[in-house]
Amino acid sequence: MAGDSASAAAAPHDGGPETAVVGSVRLAITVAARAALFALLGMLAWALLPFALGWIPTTVMTGSMEPRISAGDVVIARPIAIGTASLGHVLLVEDPDHSNKLRLHRYVEDTPDGRLILRGDANQANDSSPVAPEAVHGVAVLRVPYVGLPVVWIAEKNWGNLAALFVAVSALTVAAAAGSSAAPRDGGAPAQPDAARDARQTPHRHIPTTRRAVRRRARAAARRTTTVRTLLCLASLPVLITPQLLMAAPAHAAFSAAAPTQAGSFAASSKYDCLSPTVRDNPTLFYAFNEVSGPEAVDGSGNKLDGTLSGAVERVSGSCAGDSPALVLGGSSGVVSSPQLLNAPDTFSVEIWFRTTPGVTAGGRLLGFGNAQSGLSTLSDRHLYLTDTGGIGFGAATRNGNSQQYKAAGITSPGSYNDGQWHLATATMSSAGSVLYVDGVRVAANTGLVAERPYSGYWRVGYDSMDFDKNRDWPGASTDSFFGGSVDNAAVYPVALTASQVQAHHTAGR
Template sequence: MTSAPSTATSAVADVLAPVTGSIEQVVARVARREIAWGDWARLVFATIARTLLFSIIGALLWTALPTVFGWTSTTVMSNSMAPRFFAGDVIVSMPASKADLVPGRVILVDDPDHAGRLRMHRLERVEDGQYFTKGDANPEADSSPVTLKHIHGIAVLRAPLVAVPIVWTAEHRWMLDAAAAIGVVSLVILAGTDRHLRRRRDENDVPISRPRRRNRGRTARLAVGVAALLTTSGMLVAGQAHSAFAASGANTGNSLAAQAAGNDWCSGASGTAGALDSPTFAWRFNEVSGTTAADTSGNARTGTLSSTANVTRTAASCTAGGGYITLNGSGSVNPTSSTTTATPYVYSLEAWINAPTTSTGGRILGFGNSQTGTSGNYDRHIYMNTSGQIVFGTYNGGYKTINSTASLKDGAWHHIVATMDGSQLGLTGTGMKLYVDGALVASNATYLTSEATTGFWRVGADNISGWPGTPTVGGFVGSIDDAAVYSTALTAAQVTTHKNAGR
């Protein structure tokens, strides 16, 4: 007994008929040796291009469509959950009941440290109605727990790296965005290069020419494709969130709300507001005592003062401003965790400094391969030379430095920012820039690479031997406040905002 084909089977056959028919025609023409090797190449490249385009669109739709049912689609903005999630992944979270929230699950929550942001981390424990989380790649648990009402759901679906351009946009990596756009346009062009091979033919193997209909169909398909990409991209941008290390399964904005300009201690504020523009870490040095430097970025990257003899604290007050540290040339603040940082190629360094007229200068903030003591590989640092000028330096087979011209050994507070937008993935960045008190004082667009090494960001003393104008004692002699490092090159407007926000 036989049965008629189902409606679904017939529908699939109708959809595939033009494709299979065109392939049969191509095979027939190959048999008659009417297709050149160049046409074969077009056919192969066009097929690969269409496969990639459909895969990208399919992955975006796979993560965007669940939002129709009340689920949340978010973009990972950093690697705090690596290797489970990476920056550029899109994660779908579904609503969860209290019974579903068990340790080990990855959950999406309102960021308790930064209003208006989301955080996606693994649930570590539940105590007295409070939910404690931790990023898989973070050395320490998140500083603040959340309650049930702040939990949006648990992560259930992942589309790897499909939203990487969104991460690049948030980090102002416009050249990478442009390269991605060029890549998509190239795929669209390649996808149509075998069009003449797929045209319908009559019984005499003569192409049937219907230019107007074909052009309308091609335009319609292009419009649908562009609309689908823009729609899904817009849905993903709207659902980004931060993780407590760099970002997690849902991470949109890369900027934090600005703190009030000026001295927040005069108004009775606590002085613990998060730093601007999502730093990798931010040490404000507002602790009253002890050797711990709290990380106000929310990334749990605390620092440890090398000793209270070489690093002294000044408590915050309305007259003094926020708390700060004073170093004698031998003191430093080192990362508490022994986990190394991957080689940074795009970054910014920031600090407020106050050097007395008797200061010998020294290293303010930089990167080295040793957690404490003296590093063997060291660059990506800002230091004050013996003349009181600020120097920003990287190493690539030689010392690459830019510096300010005026001496800052004047007993006043100054805001320092150094940015590096280096070469990556074969693309060229904008190079090195140095800002003092919000103004660009030096730059070099040809210095684009730094030494390829993993290591640690440290404040104060470390090796700067051999660098131009360094003092005998390598560590900074003077006061430092609000030291921070970023994984992006801050713009001039951002630098101005940071300077105006004060200490």
């Protein structure tokens, strides 16, 4: 009877359904809290570790670069040599209007005396004061969202948000540490292992347990609890002290905007952004090929003409500090096509960066217009192509005299560019004729070369028919319709670009 009474008395302490539910909820809260803390630490690491490389983490204080960069973001700037900044890049410079402050704006043009003119993406006008080349601290290459918000709140004396942050981090720390030990039982003794408890409940089995063993287990559990809580508290300290560290560093001072900023929102991102140059001069379509994967080429022009990749196409990833991503076409089936029928333009510009595969001398079509979205077009012109000798050609269908018949006409470069290096090919056309540029330099022109054949079709990168009425009449036309090599920043503009615009595109780089 005594044994039965003991068993009955012990029963309430044994784990039941209610205890299991409470334990599961407690475990879920602990795991979620720890995950949140370590996510914060990961973002802080992204913001601070580049400092070890000599790069400059900087807290953005205003919205003059919205929507891409918002107040509270931390931007990493990579130092560059004096005079090497490129148009279109976001630069960290000494503020020309306020001593001991910095400015983070985009480099948009030069003054006649060689100084840099900047502009905030959200501003209506260029900054009023140009910047000397030696005042450039670096080029922005990485953005970590939200991490610098406490710095902004301190500058604004927004103590409410700071207090809420402190409470939130403290609560996460407590929640993360709370589940590191089991709930005490029987007057403070730690919970016994499940195996020991099951054995204790098994009839006719005796598990010897001394007071010394119980105390030893209790002390071990307490040490584990203390260790976990100490580590979590230490892990949360950077979240609380980083704002003070960022505020103390001169490179993290406030940024000024030259004009009132437009209203914007925090551009939440699922990844940390590399800050590449913006699309310039309002193209009809612009394929930067920056996507990580998938069959889509996002149109950067804002016209929603997203392209489709097909065939032997390979994406090449880039880095924030080096080359931008690009697309490799296999030379046998790789192509990118625009999504919908468009009218063939009479005034336009086509432009593409390309690099031939070392050892491959065959030419191919780089970028042009055709009446088929896939396969070979029966009508195609207004195209840039690489000849088998490495030259660049540009061709369009013009009237054959006063008749309704058309002929293939074009211009070609005198030089060869199948050298395995990146080159920028640009062609412009208007009623004044056509001009061909390579690497920002005019290499050929023809005032009589105008597009006169009207039809509807698609813009395609890397492949389409090089025949004209079943003959290869284009000047220097390649024997291969596919281009084998790398391409990047394929663009079509609704105007004939000026020589200075083409040169600026080349200077800005990929």
